[in-house]
Amino acid sequence: xxxxxxxxxxxxxxxxxxxxxxxxxxxxAKGTEEILDKYYNADFFTAVKYLPDESVDxxxxxxxxxxxxxxxxxxxxxxKDSDYEEFTRRWLKEVKRLLKENGSIYICxxxxxxLIIGNILPxxxxxRNRITWQREKGRGAKKNxxxxxxxxxxxxxxxxxTFNLNAVKIKKKVIAPYRENGVPKDWEExxxxxxxxxxxxxxxxxxxxxxxxxxxNTAHPTQKPEKLTAKLILASSDKNDLxxxxxxxxxxxxxxxxxxxxxFLSIEKNPRYCIWAQQRLQSAETDKTIQxxxxxxxxxxxxx
Numbered sequence: 021x022x023x024x025x026x027x028x029x030x031x032x033x034x035x036x037x038x039x040x041x042x043x044x045x046x047x048x049a050k051g052t053e054e055i056l057d058k059y060y061n062a063d064f065f066t067a068v069k070y071l072p073d074e075s076v077d078x079x080x081x082x083x084x085x086x087x088x089x090x091x092x093x094x095x096x097x098x099x100k101d102s103d104y105e106e107f108t109r110r111w112l113k114e115v116k117r118l119l120k121e122n123g124s125i126y127i128c129x130x131x132x133x134x135l136i137i138g139n140i141l142p143x144x145x146x147x148r149n150r151i152t153w154q155r156e157k158g159r160g161a162k163k164n165x166x167x168x169x170x171x172x173x174x175x176x177x178x179x180x181x182t183f184n185l186n187a188v189k190i191k192k193k194v195i196a197p198y199r200e201n202g203v204p205k206d207w208e209e210x211x212x213x214x215x216x217x218x219x220x221x222x223x224x225x226x227x228x229x230x231x232x233x234x235x236x237n238t239a240h241p242t243q244k245p246e247k248l249t250a251k252l253i254l255a256s257s258d259k260n261d262l263x264x265x266x267x268x269x270x271x272x273x274x275x276x277x278x279x280x281x282x283x284f285l286s287i288e289k290n291p292r293y294c295i296w297a298q299q300r301l302q303s304a305e306t307d308k309t310i311q312x313x314x315x316x317x318x319x320x321x322x323x324x
Contacts (some may be wrong), residue, residue, distance in 0.1 A: 026232045026233065027234060029296045033292055036296075036298075039294070039299060042298050043059050045062035049072055050072070052075045057283055057285075058285055059274055060285075060288070061288060061290075062287055064266050065114070068115070068287070073117055074117075074120045076262045076263070077182070077258075077262050078261060079118070079126070082127075083111065083267050087132075091240075091290055092292050092293060093290070109143070113144070114266075119177050122177070122182065124181050124182065126151075127173045128171070129170065129171045141173055145177060147173065148176055151171065152171055152222065152223050153224040153225075154169055154223075154227065155227065156227075172252070182258060182261075183255055184255055184256075187254040187255060189317065190219075190317070191216075191318065224251075226247075226312065227247055228311070230245055230246075234311060238300075244269075245312075246276045249272055250310050253277055263284050263285070265285070267288070269297075271297025275301055276310065278301060279309075
């Protein structure tokens with residue numbers, strides 16, 4: 021029996037039939053208005069053909085890493101590097117067509133797939149940076165280092181793009197506060213301590229992978245944290261922009277976009293994951309909280 025504190029979403033197909041109705045894929049999409057706030061249950065390479073050119077402002081993609089992984093009965097088998105390169109080029113070509121000229125794209129990878137994807141990206145986009153984030157969890161190995169880091173490639177379609185620096189600054193405690201003429205210099209005093217707003221780097225050690233007692237947690241094997249996608253969405257989109265996730269999973273990108281007053285569009289092949297996403301989207305109607313983000317700044321490390 022699960023603990024009463026276990027908030028993991030693991031709804032069955034039978035239990036979630038009503039939610040799945042919301043995910044039916046309609047092939048006609050003549051304009052952007054018709055695809056706003058949709059979570060399609062469909063194969064990406066089929067559905068993407070019906071989406072309009074230059075319709076999305078930001079893409080956050082979390083493609084299958086080149087590892088054998090069971091996604092709720094849909095098994096992705098490890099491919100030869102050349103085959104994974106072909107797969108990557110196929111989906112990158114499609115999403116580039118959808119991205120506006122001033123749009124940005126972030127691609128999640130593990131260290132092995134990052135070596136492949138990072139080499140291909142310049143064929144399609146301008147590579148701006150590579151973010152590395154510490155995911156804490158990881159399986160130990162007897163003859164190797166524990167793998168607890170992942171990459172996110174940051175790219176743009178053109179030279180003009182959105183980057184809201186102030187929206188993603190980090191609130192850090194000031195250990196040795198410096199004053200000038202008795203006034204705090206570049207930091208602020210508060211009842212809870214002294215803090216400074218600092219520019220974010222491309223190494224993130226403040227992310228907690230969702231676990232069983234967190235409301236955002238689902239039974240998806242590779243779920244990304246809402247806090248992680250919140251940083252990407254706040255930095256590289258504005259309110260009412262359209263955020264697209266070609267490999268939607270259990271809905272983290274869509275849910276976070278909704279909480280941050282953006283429109284969303286996602287495609288996900290697995291029907292159970294679509295059900296979980298719809299449940300989370302429904303909850304986001306009234307609960308806009310994002311663990312580790314207070315609406316103004318990101319805290320340094322999430323709490324349970």
